[in-house]
Amino acid sequence: MFRLDEFFDLEGCPIPGLFDNVQYPWEVLAQISALMEKLVQENKSAYREVAPGVWIGAGTTVADTARFHGPAVFGRxxxxxPNAFVRGNVIAGDGVVLGNASEVKQAILFSGVQLPHYNYVGDSILGRGAHLxxxxxxxxxxxxxxxxxxRIGDSVLETGMRKLGAIIGDGVEVGCNAVLNPGTLVGARALIYPLTSVRGYIPGGMICKGRDEIVPYLPR
Known part of the structure; x- marks a missing residue:
């Protein structure tokens, strides 16, 4: 019903074996705090603490006006x-961009994820190179x-979670001012048009132009 390889190749995943002991990827969101503690304890020399419970890797830059509520870990x-807000329980890989007035909480960001302008990401997993x-x-x-x-096709999965954002695959592009509704799944290398409201499952390699218009992405 749910195939992990339709979303992630796991390159750039900040936690080795992240999905090994779960049936569905959103189940790891409840484990972020424990995963983060283990990650830092096993690799202490790779990080420095820049705020209480907030750790960053070599080469990571932090603007003076960024704000943190730990715990959080960012890679290299x-x-x-400026004005980025990290609101707890965030694990990010290498080369992640968290930009002006963007907020993230209870999330796992693979390497290369970009949230550069006025974005909100909560209770979500974003694959390698995903861009909002x-x-x-x-x-x-x-x-x-x-x-x-x-929802995947005609199937409905009960998550039991009061809060769940989106599972976004590797290389997904989400257009300006789009909204991904709770529980949205977007497969690898899909494109979401600007100003769209998206819910349910968007298969990988497709373009979502609107709720009832999903077509194959044919790069020129």
């Missing part, structure tokens, strides 16, 4: 730009306050 050569255009938002909480369900 990341950019945490300016103003793109990952919504993690239903207005009805019900537990989030994940």
């Amino acid at each position: 050569d990341c950019e945490i730009r 255009g300016a103003g793109a938002i990952i919504s993690n909480f239903k207005s009805t306050k019900e537990a989030v369900k994940v």
